[in-house]
Structures are given as C-alpha cells and as structure tokens.
Amino acid sequence: MTQRTTSRQPGETDPRWLDANGEPIDEDHRGLVYDIRTLVDRRRALGIFGGIGLTSLLAACAGPGESGTASASSSSGAGAPSASSTPTASDASGLGEVPDETGGPYPADGSNGVNVLDDSGIVRSDLRQSFGASTTTAEGVPLQIALTVRDAASGAALVGAGVYLWHCDRSGGYSLYSAGLEHENYLRGVQATDDTGTVRFTSIYPACYSGRWPHIHFEVYADVANAVASGPIVKTSQIALPPESNDAVYATSGYEQSVRNAAAVSLASDNVFGDDGGIHQIASMSGSVAQGYTAALTIGV
Numbered sequence: 001m002t003q004r005t006t007s008r009q010p011g012e013t014d015p016r017w018l019d020a021n022g023e024p025i026d027e028d029h030r031g032l033v034y035d036i037r038t039l040v041d042r043r044r045a046l047g048i049f050g051g052i053g054l055t056s057l058l059a060a061c062a063g064p065g066e067s068g069t070a071s072a073s074s075s076s077g078a079g080a081p082s083a084s085s086t087p088t089a090s091d092a093s094g095l096g097e098v099p100d101e102t103g104g105p106y107p108a109d110g111s112n113g114v115n116v117l118d119d120s121g122i123v124r125s126d127l128r129q130s131f132g133a134s135t136t137t138a139e140g141v142p143l144q145i146a147l148t149v150r151d152a153a154s155g156a157a158l159v160g161a162g163v164y165l166w167h168c169d170r171s172g173g174y175s176l177y178s179a180g181l182e183h184e185n186y187l188r189g190v191q192a193t194d195d196t197g198t199v200r201f202t203s204i205y206p207a208c209y210s211g212r213w214p215h216i217h218f219e220v221y222a223d224v225a226n227a228v229a230s231g232p233i234v235k236t237s238q239i240a241l242p243p244e245s246n247d248a249v250y251a252t253s254g255y256e257q258s259v260r261n262a263a264a265v266s267l268a269s270d271n272v273f274g275d276d277g278g279i280h281q282i283a284s285m286s287g288s289v290a291q292g293y294t295a296a297l298t299i300g301v
Helices: 032-041 045-049 054-061 224-228 243-250 256-262
Strands: 142-150 162-166 188-192 198-204 215-221 233-240 284-288 292-300
Touching (some): 142 162, 142 215, 162 224, 188 198, 188 224, 233 292, 243 292
Antiparallel strands (some): 162 188, 215 233, 284 292
C-alpha cells in the first residue's frame, strides 16, 4: 500500500508532533520513535544501541502507518562461510558486524610461534583437559560458551563455519605459552557451527589477569577444514564477560588474584573493549557459581 506524504514548508512542524489543538508537542514528550529518529540523524544511533537492529527497533515502536528506516552493511573476507538460505523474520534486519579485535600474544594458530590447530584432538567441544601427551585438567568454575555466528547484513545463520576459541585458566595463564604450561593445550578447541549458526564449548571461567578485562578469544573460519589448516580468518574478536558473574566467580577459591586485578580495570579502561565499552561483545550470562554459568553471544561477521 502506498503511504501518502505531505510536503511541509521549512520550519513547519511535522503533524505527528502536534497535539489535539494543533500546538507543537515539547520534544521531551514526543516519545521513543522521535528520539531514535533524531539520533539517527545525528549518526549516533549505532553507537548507543550496539547490536540491536535499528530497523526492528523503529518498526516495533512506530505508530500505525509508520515504518522505521535503518540499514547495516558488511563485507566478508576471502573464504567466508555461507549463510543459510532462509533467515527467519527476526533475522532479516541484520545485526551489525562485531568489532575486529587482536588475537593477543597467545593464539597458538601459527601466527605467534606454536600452532595447535593442526594437532589431532583440537576439534572438540570440551576444552577443560589437555590432549595428546598430557591429560591435565584445568580447574575452575564450570562455564558453557554458546557463540552464534550470523551474517552481519542479513542476520542469516552461518552454518558449518569453523570457530576456534581459547582463553586463560583460573590463574591467568595460557596453555602452550605461560611458564609451566608450555606442554599443556587445555582451554583451546575448534567446532563447526550447527544449523542455527551456534557452537557450544564446555570450559571453565577464565581469570582476570593484570591489565585486561575478563575475556575469551575466538577466530571464525569458513569451515573446520580451513581452521585446522590455518586458512583465511574471517573474523578475529573477543567475548567480554559481565561484571556481575565476574564478581561472583572471583569470590571463590582459586580466583583470589582475579579479585585484585579486576578492581584495577574496567570495560571503559580496557585496551580492547574501551573504545565502545564492549557493547557488541558482552556475553549474556545465566546460571550460578554452584551450578556453573552459560555465556551466550550472537555476533555478526
């Protein structure tokens, strides 16, 4: 259906913002749609709403006969995984691209010394135990990690993408790099995304080590074959863990040093998440210290 539009002279108030007597409504009382449209005009909306699709938000808030307008675009690198052909209605607006972040000094992907990706046993969902010559198990509060990978522009699930994920242990050390852990390879693994674009790992809650907000590293590849062959990386980024679960976990035995380190850093001061407060990368948490936590995040690539 074609919506009729009415032209207005410069300075004339949009009739949507007039009261019953034809007088302009104060800007503070024009509602969320007006506020969002104003923010879009000022090019600030994406920074405030982060991963929320503005098209969906405006459509949900718009009155009868109105529709929100916003768009997002991204490009995939070489060898990017293919999106599922039929995104759901809720996916269609896209979700924006997760920021590129450093892989840090301990990736073990061949870019900084050791390469664990071509080792037999790296494709696994349970990351707690070393594989191969060592069977050491990393201790800590249980953590399930559910990372959903979608096309940033369309929102379609990326099925069959390879995800390599790694993080530090309860003491802040990284397997294969830190002193005493050179022969361990725990808390590292590769999985393929399922038909919802999701990979799930079983791990432990990482420490907060000096100078960094608690985080988890990941790399996205076109598929597992590219991941284990150190093929082209589609996306390198990090997951930020929220302060509430950090506080609860770090109050438990074994995480004592994390209490002191966490008190000296914030999302705003962190050298990775500080540019936007990690708004696109903070995991949604459920669970408890007693039952274990689940960290879930949906990203666009």
